[in-house]
Amino acid sequence: MTLFDIYLVFNQNFITIIDFANLCNSKCGIRCSKAGRRDRCLKYCGICCEKCNCVPSGTYGNKDECPCYRDMKNSKGQPKCP
DSSP, X not given: OOHHHHHHHHHHHHHHHHHHHHHHHHHHHHHTTTXXXXXXXXXXXXXXXXXXXXXXXXXXXXXXXXXXXXXXXXXXXXXXXX
């Protein structure tokens, strides 16, 4: 493996990470578009998306599409993800 090969692998992984961050931002933007406290919704949706690698479709419900997102709880035992 040459230095060039290592550079290519690093760049491909970096691009994947950036693309995934954009995907979370895009999906959470849709998910939170009708939220009363949009900034809070985007924050928690982003946290959940990063951990679960998915966001349910639509602005409400559909959490069965993403069991990890559905099952995350806050310290009070309430659903963490919007």
